[in-house]
Amino acid sequence: MGMPLRILSIAGATECMFVRRENRFVGLARCGGRDTRVHINNTGRLLDLLFPGAEVLCIEIDSPRTPLRVVGTRVDGDRWTLIDTKLQERVFILSVEGGYIPWLAGYRVVKRDLDLGGLKIDFLLRSLHSGREAIVELKSAVYYHPSDRSARYPDTISHRGRRHIEALINSSGYERYLVFIAGHPEAEIFGPSSIDPILPGLLKRALEAGVLIKAIKIYIDDRSVVLSNPDLPTTLEPPLI
Known part of the structure; x- marks a missing residue:
């Protein structure tokens, strides 16, 4: 893909200054001279992204307690x-439906939150041509490693993430995709971080079991969410430093 493809407009977004994170889902930001509680729809630690003084982009949501979402x-x-994982999911769906992801060409999303062994897997897809079904689990890879310009996952030990990967390994009857959303504009490759020592080996097990490990690069340019690379290169090795 050449120029980034504009998938979704967020024209009404507001620029704010992040003050602090109060818990996993709520932070405080200064917007238009006022301190406002904001919703954070990403359970990662995000220490390199959400720190005091960070410039953040927020959209309005229907919530009296947190009227904005980062x-x-x-x-x-x-x-x-x-x-934002909700926007990541929405743009993934629009990209699949629009035919912008070559390795999912001809597929359509037919179900969300598929129950798989007691765990919820993000999407069930079906091919319009063959009827073959695929399951897709998305993971947010917004931890940026500047030494090799890589997007990394996770930024903290994720037991839930491990369980999702195990569920994909142990499932049958579907094509299985583990898709990482590289959200940083400078990312040129995706790989596991060194923060969770179990994950690199788990990804190798998944690949050996036939799970397809993919990454797509999506970020915000001005007031649009853009698809920059629908097939970002991947590595299963953590960064050297």
Whole structure:
């Protein structure tokens, strides 16, 4: 893909300054001179993204307690890391439906939150041509490693993430995809972080079991969410430093 493809407009987004994180889902940001509680729809630690003074992009939501939701953190100019998992999911669906992801060409989303052994897997897809079904689990890879310009997952030990990967390994009857959303504009490759020592080996087990490990690069440019690379290169090795 050449120029980033604009998938979704967030024209009404507001720029704010992040003050602090109060818990996993709530933070405080200064918006228009007022301190406002904001919703954070990403359970990662995000220490390199949500720190006091960070410039954040927020959208309005229907919640009296948290009227804004943080969707991005500024990288430079009008480019922002897309940290919001709801927008990541929405743009993934639009990209599949629009035929913008070549390795899912002809597929359509037919179900969300598929129950798989007591765990919820994000999507069930079906091929319009063959009728073959595929299951897809998305993971948010917004931890950026500048030494090799890589998007990494996770930024903290994720027992839930491990369980999802185990569920994909142990499932049968579907094509199985583990898809990492690289949300940083500078990311050129995806790989596991060194923070969770179990994950690199688990990803190798998944690949050996036939799970397809993919990454797509999606970020915010100005006031649009763009698809920059629908097939970002991947590695199963953690960074050297």
